[in-house]
Amino acid sequence: MGKKPLETKIQATDLSVYYGAKQALHRISLDLYEQEVTAFIGPSGCGKSTFLRSINRMNDLVPTARITGHLGIDGVNIYDSSVDVVELRKRVGMVFQKSTPFPKSIYDNIAFGPRLNGITERKELDRIVEESLINSALFDEVKDRLDASAMGLSGGQQQRLCIARAIAVNPSILLMDEPCSALDPISTAKIEELILELKKLYTIVIVTHNMQQAARVSEYTAFFYMGHLVEYGKTRKIFTNPSKKETEDYVTGRFG
Amino acid sequence: MGVGIGCGGWSGGVREQTNKTIHGVSCLCTLQGTVFPLHIKFPLRRIFPCPSIVFLFKKFVTLPRTTSNPFINLVLMPTKRLIGLFAVGAATFAVVAIAGLVVSTMGTFLVNGVPHLSWQFLSEAPRNNNTEGGIFPAIYGTTLLVLVMSILGVPIGTITAVYLNEYTRAGAVLPRVIRFAVNTLAGVPSIVFGLFGLGFFVQFLGGGMDKVLGNTEAVWSQPALLWAAATLAALTLPVVIVSVEEALKTVPREMRESSLALGATRWQTIWKIVLPNSTTGILTGSILAIGRSAGEVAPILFTGVVYSLPQLPDGISSQFMHLGYHLFVLSTQSPDVDKTLPLQYATTLVLLLLTFTLNFAATFIRSRLRSKQIR
Structure with missing residues (x-):
């Protein structure tokens, strides 16, 4: 694969997030690149999930949250008052730590997003569902039981279903908040394989506690600590030759 | 009880x-x-x-x-x-x-x-000053009353619960006022609800409707099935609100977030994810409301029930007979109370069975829905 020029997809400038009086993120500035996988690592409570959730404005749901600074996607500040949050979230998909299939059929789970967008034609929905399932490497396992309840799937399948559901609305960015933390190693390997496939189509940001996982799937890594961005750069560099002492201590397992 | x-x-x-x-x-x-x-x-x-x-x-x-x-x-x-x-x-x-x-x-x-239960007893109207005949108009009236009450009360209670649970922040003033009002409502004696129903529904609402519609004789401004059902709905509102709210609380936060993250609006999330996951709770609320209201007599005394009626109510603006009130009439207002004793026992039995049947029906629907949901 030839080297493609890096294009900035998400650009944070001096982004601070407060929960009430507590500051959770301190003036974060970083650029995330298009069609690359970026991993956020750091100990619990370091602000990596907060940053992830500010990319699709999920923090809006927390009544006490307050955000200052600039966060641009494709050059548009998503915290501008003219930005429609609902439209934004359609462009920025999200997969959560706990797989959360809706208690509906597999088909209806994936069709949920497209239906919100007003797609009602059965043929079109069929196509989207099939495509999403194929792209999330779940199609072969469930193609004969699309009408069965999604609750009957295994944990790993449920998480891939959530990925399928997220990509069914055709986002350009995929946020993953510790997508494998509740899965067994085999399911985790499948999801990781899938992430490497999906990066051809989407810009992916993944929060993980698993250092090996970050090393395996990501091209870039950002290390957060106590609400500050300590270091950001090529994953290989972060893991083999970090420039900050804290980063080295963390990736070598000396703390965290 | x-x-x-x-x-x-x-x-x-x-x-x-x-x-x-x-x-x-x-x-x-x-x-x-x-x-x-x-x-x-x-x-x-x-x-x-x-x-x-x-x-x-x-x-x-x-x-x-x-x-x-x-x-x-x-x-x-x-x-x-x-x-x-x-x-x-x-x-x-x-x-x-x-x-x-x-x-x-x-x-x-x-x-x-049981010895007095017969097809005639269940299907005929009372005769001879309530000392003979059956209780069909009372069964009919009670069933209709409970159904209309559910149709009026459950949606309003559900909407209130959705508002309280989904649209307000913890600690805000308005929801606290509403909650206080709901809790107070739960402690009000049912006869007070009856008086409220007479004053608010029959005279104020009914009278107002008659004026607006230009009725020369009282159509709505008299006790009626509708007003009795509305009074019962007000009485059972706290039960519905509390049980629906409990059900809404059990829908996991992650599920709402997943829906919102897919670009659903708050209302779409409530309508398509939260409420379908709360149907069992809504039905529980209805069951409790039915259980509470089917035997209540005090609230309907002034708002719609009558001593005896030659024909069945022909609409929601008619008055009606009711099993609980009929029992009261049989045991205190009859010219010969001893003669009606078997009637009283049988009427009580029918009232209990009817309440249980309505309860079981709702419970059955709920368990069906539940098994369908989880699968």
Whole structure:
């Protein structure tokens, strides 16, 4: 694969997030690149999930949250008052730590997003569902039981279903908040394989506690600590030759 | 029906996350025939601010760790066991007492009521000043009343619960006012609801409607099925609101977030994810409301029920007969009370069976929905 020029997809400038009086993120500035996988690592409570959730404005749901600074996607500040949050979230998909299939059929789970967008034609929905399932490497396992309840799937399948559901609305960015933390190693390997496939189509940001996982799937890594961005750069560099002492201590397992 | 409470103090349950010992009182309550366990947990320090009392209480009541201290082994542990035994004993007694009460009550009405049950009794109208004939208009009226009440009350209660749970922030003033009002409503005697219904629904709303519609004679401004049902709906509103709210709370936050993250609006999330996941709770609310209201007579006294009616009500603006009120009429207003005794037993039995049937129907629908949901 030839080297493609890096294009900035998400650009944070001096982004601070407060929960009430507590500051959770301190003036974060970083650029995330298009069609690359970026991993956020750091100990619990370091602000990596907060940053992830500010990319699709999920923090809006927390009544006490307050955000200052600039966060641009494709050059548009998503915290501008003219930005429609609902439209934004359609462009920025999200997969959560706990797989959360809706208690509906597999088909209806994936069709949920497209239906919100007003797609009602059965043929079109069929196509989207099939495509999403194929792209999330779940199609072969469930193609004969699309009408069965999604609750009957295994944990790993449920998480891939959530990925399928997220990509069914055709986002350009995929946020993953510790997508494998509740899965067994085999399911985790499948999801990781899938992430490497999906990066051809989407810009992916993944929060993980698993250092090996970050090393395996990501091209870039950002290390957060106590609400500050300590270091950001090529994953290989972060893991083999970090420039900050804290980063080295963390990736070598000396703390965290 | 009465209220029965059996209770026992307990202590020593350890909360998983905080590892703190919790103390509390457990009761088995029976209210209007529904038995439910009630656990009141309280952190000790909030109740006993004085540390030495807390210490003493803990010493005597909480579960001591394994130890070789003879005082603990010979005095504290047996005391603790005794208290536990007392709690279990009290709860068991309560259950047995409740069961006995139910069996003896139902038994009385079954034994005395069944012989008089017949097709004629169920399908005919009362005759000869309520001393002969059947009770069909009363069965019809009661069923219709409960149905209209559910149609009016359940949606309003559900909407209120959705508002309280989904659209307000904890601690805001307005929801607190609403909650206070709802809780107060639950404690208002039902006869007061009857008076409220007469004043608000019949005279104010009904009178207003007649004026607006230009009716020269009273159509809406008189007691009617609609107003009686509305009064009952107001009476049962707190029950519906509380049970729907409980159901809404069980929908996991992650599920709402997943929906929102897919670009659903808040309303779409409520309509397509939260409410479908709460149908069982909504039905529970309806069941409790039906159970509470089917036997209520006081609220409908002034708002729609009548002594005797030659024909069935022909619409929601008609008056109607009601089983509970009919029973009252049979036992106090009849020229010959002794003669109507079998009628009274049979009427009571039918009222109980009707309430149970409505309850079971709703429970059945709920369990069907539940099994469909989880699969």
